């Protein structure tokens with residue numbers, strides 16, 4: 753499986769997104785489209801970025817009853833993205849339904865990965881708000897195991913958890929890790945961060961990088977730096 757850097761295109765319009773992507777002459781980075789951009793522009797933004805030749809991770813984090821998720825995934829499968837996701841908290845039955853919906857008539861489907869516990873959730877909020885009393889690391893591994901059992905391809909997790917996820921679910925089970933920062937860069941609102949080189953060492957398969965690239969003075973140079981540290 754190829755390691756890759758995925759740029760989080762957290763913009764609120766197609767115009768800003770294309771102004772950003774136009775800087776990458778000759779390179780076609782793997783792009784993450786999240787809720788902000790998708791809700792602003794709808795399916796057309798996915799089609800247009802795809803037409804430009806980029807791979808796409810559609811990060812919409814589905815979580816609903818199995819039938820609704822299955823039917824929504826069937827619609828998303830027609831957008832021809834490369835990767836999409838859901839919340840493992842929706843249960844194994846919901847994840848199995850998602851796979852069924854996402855699988856096209858010819859048997860192909862985008863990669864499907866699960867969010868375990870969001871990195872914004874900590875032990876205290878999990879215990880107090882969700883009444884889940886186990887250690888958060890155990891909950892993350894349990895959800896990863898559920899995702900694997902349901903037939904998913906991997907999980908979104910903190911780079912700090914990637915090694916343990918591979919130990920629990922095997923090296924073929926993909927880890928997609930946000931929370932990446934350069935050693936000399938701003939941490940911003942991310943709490944637990946790693947450099948691209950550290951994420952590589954710990955075994956992340958894909959790093960998701962937003963502001964260190966999108967807010968850089970030279971986004972292309974920042975992207976190349978990520979690729980050099982993480983992929984080479």
Ligand code: C5P
Pocket residue numbers: 760762786869870871872908909930931932940942960961962963964
């Ligand atoms: O700008 P930054 O590099 O922090 O962007 C990280 C991206 O990864 C954002 O799009 C954010 O929504 C996403 N993400 C995250 N933590 C998670 C899941 C997704 O930061 N646990």
